[in-house]
Amino acid sequence: MSNYSRREFLAFLGYTTTTLGAVSLVGCKKSVSTGLHKLKGLPAGISKDEVTLAEGFSYDVLIKYGDDINDHEKFGFNNDYIAILPKAHNRAVMWVNHEYPNPLFIHGNMDAKTKTKEQIDLEMKALGGSIVHLEKDKRGHWSIDTNHPDNYRVHAQTMIPLISERSIEGKMEVMGTHSNCAGGITPWGTVLTCEENYHDLYGERKKYNSKEIEYSKYDGGWTRFYNNPPEYYGWVVEIDTDKKTAKKLTALGRFAHEGATCINAKDGRTVVYLGDDKEDECIYKFISAQKGSLEKGTLYVADTENGKWIALDHTKNKELQKKFKNQTEVLTWARLSSKMVGATPQNRPEDIEINPANGDILVSLTNNKGKKDYHGSILRIREKGGDYLSTEFEAKTLITGGPETGFAAPDNLAFDNNGNLWIATDISGSSMNKDPYTFQGNNGLFVVPMMGENAGKAIQVASAPHDAEFTGPFFAPDGKTLFLSVQHPGENTKSIDKPTSHWPLGGKNTPQPAVIAITGPMLEAIAS
Numbered sequence: 105m106s107n108y109s110r111r112e113f114l115a116f117l118g119y120t121t122t123t124l125g126a127v128s129l130v131g132c133k134k135s136v137s138t139g140l141h142k143l144k145g146l147p148a149g150i151s152k153d154e155v156t157l158a159e160g161f162s163y164d165v166l167i168k169y170g171d172d173i174n175d176h177e178k179f180g181f182n183n184d185y186i187a188i189l190p191k192a193h194n195r196a197v198m199w200v201n202h203e204y205p206n207p208l209f210i211h212g213n214m215d216a217k218t219k220t221k222e223q224i225d226l227e228m229k230a231l232g233g234s235i236v237h238l239e240k241d242k243r244g245h246w247s248i249d250t251n252h253p254d255n256y257r258v259h260a261q262t263m264i265p266l267i268s269e270r271s272i273e274g275k276m277e278v279m280g281t282h283s284n285c286a287g288g289i290t291p292w293g294t295v296l297t298c299e300e301n302y303h304d305l306y307g308e309r310k311k312y313n314s315k316e317i318e319y320s321k322y323d324g325g326w327t328r329f330y331n332n333p334p335e336y337y338g339w340v341v342e343i344d345t346d347k348k349t350a351k352k353l354t355a356l357g358r359f360a361h362e363g364a365t366c367i368n369a370k371d372g373r374t375v376v377y378l379g380d381d382k383e384d385e386c387i388y389k390f391i392s393a394q395k396g397s398l399e400k401g402t403l404y405v406a407d408t409e410n411g412k413w414i415a416l417d418h419t420k421n422k423e424l425q426k427k428f429k430n431q432t433e434v435l436t437w438a439r440l441s442s443k444m445v446g447a448t449p450q451n452r453p454e455d456i457e458i459n460p461a462n463g464d465i466l467v468s469l470t471n472n473k474g475k476k477d478y479h480g481s482i483l484r485i486r487e488k489g490g491d492y493l494s495t496e497f498e499a500k501t502l503i504t505g506g507p508e509t510g511f512a513a514p515d516n517l518a519f520d521n522n523g524n525l526w527i528a529t530d531i532s533g534s535s536m537n538k539d540p541y542t543f544q545g546n547n548g549l550f551v552v553p554m555m556g557e558n559a560g561k562a563i564q565v566a567s568a569p570h571d572a573e574f575t576g577p578f579f580a581p582d583g584k585t586l587f588l589s590v591q592h593p594g595e596n597t598k599s600i601d602k603p604t605s606h607w608p609l610g611g612k613n614t615p616q617p618a619v620i621a622i623t624g625p626m627l628e629a630i631a632s
């Protein structure tokens with residue numbers, strides 16, 4: 105560690121203070137993993153076209169783009185967030201997000217102006233989410249039950265109701281979910297899937313109340329055939345995989361939603377922590393009005409300079425009343441609202457996880473090149489009195505990316521059963537293996553022990569194939585399997601004849617995003 109000792113790191117985490125008693129512990133053993141002292145991290149700077157794992161880990165490809173999930177639907181493209189919902193000791197349902205299309209690998213036509221409707225339909229049906237049933241064999245290895253009658257897809261043409269006080273652009277039900285980045289699981293076992301860079305597919309209004317829509321440089325031409333307004337997207341969508349229902353929760357606001365991390369407060373209501381992944385955008389939290397539902401509640405935005413959560417509430421805020429007609433508009437224009445109430449711009453808030461040992465809220469701030477923050481950091485938010493309902497908190501940097509710590513651009517986070525923090529990095533395809541990112545090589549997965557002699561040290565466990573990013577790390581309940589997405593391998597490919605990656609099939613094959621299952625004696629020793 106560069107700027108403070110391990111003893112200070114532990115004190116900083118709160119393990120040696122009295123704050124532990126103030127927050128709920130969520131099943132964490134609070135002991136040092138037995139295997140950590142044996143773990144040999146990968147050397148820095150790996151840049152191979154494969155999933156490279158540290159000694160004692162191995163992986164299987166569980167499912168990849170285009171695989172059948174039933175007799176009429178296929179696993180989607182660019183898999184991201186993974187949620188495992190246990191159904192029995194050897195059965196589970198897996199939800200997987202599908203974030204954005206790469207036309208080159210879906211149908212081959214890169215020109216948004218000449219894409220056919222059939223080509224755009226293929227892209228739309230490759231996004232959203234996949235629901236597949238898993239089974240575990242006697243060796244403890246998970247596999248897909250491809251014949252399960254309840255495997256199904258949600259995609260960018262699935263009709264989904266808006267849970268809203270008022271219609272939005274005239275509708276209470278809208279077409280599709282897409283740009284599904286990270287997510288969360290509610291205490292009642294539904295999945296939250298987050299619509300992030302929706303503007304790449306439907307654009308965004310030039311400004312509040314403008315008729316004009318601005319399209320991004322990645323515009324895929326969808327609006328040539330499906331003229332849906334941008335306001336239908338940028339929401340958190342709740343999926344009930346048992347009832348096969350979906351709903352867009354407008355109370356959680358509209359922005360480039362990265363993830364949605366839930367925890368129950370002391371009175372049983374649910375609090376959701378949310379990041380808006382764009383340079384100089386904000387961190388939010390939502391407090392539900394009732395137990396067991398996220399349909400109504402209060403959305404707050406963080407002023408991290410003064411440690412205050414500010415409510416985005418039209419009934420109470422005069423500034424918001426002057427600008428917007430009602431609360432539906434405040435939520436639809438959450439970004440604009442948050443600036444008006446004095447929220448703090450952040451360096452791209454991405455995934456958020458709650459430390460099970462002490463209740464700290466950890467937020468990945470990936471980077472902000474405009475502010476010369478190239479390597480990012482993880483922000484620690486500690487609610488006053490350990491109370492998730494509090495409107496006051498303390499915010500401090502927990503760990504900073506860079507050559508000294510060995511990782512750059514932290515994105516997805518996960519805690520294992522022993523309270524170790526896992527970090528997946530997201531160096532963009534255009535920056536990877538170039539200055540100032542060469543020290544890391546390809547994107548990777550790191551484990552940061554939170555206790556013991558290696559506390560605070562980032563140890564690399566996995567390195568991704570060319571151009572890829574690891575996303576959606578999710579541990580099986582016993583900690584013996586780590587499910588992980590390998591997203592956008594070969595993303596920099598310009599010509600289908602010369603893909604920059606051939607993972608996972610190798611040879612001359614085109615790359616395919618896939619979900620892998622990591623197992624092995626070292627994983628068990630560290631995480632189970």
Ligand code: FEO
Pocket residue numbers: 203285286300362381454515
């Ligand atoms: Fe889709 Fe912010 O990563």
Ligand code: CA
Pocket residue numbers: 285286362454455515516530575
């Ligand atoms: Ca992400």
Ligand code: CA
Pocket residue numbers: 454470515530
């Ligand atoms: Ca990211």
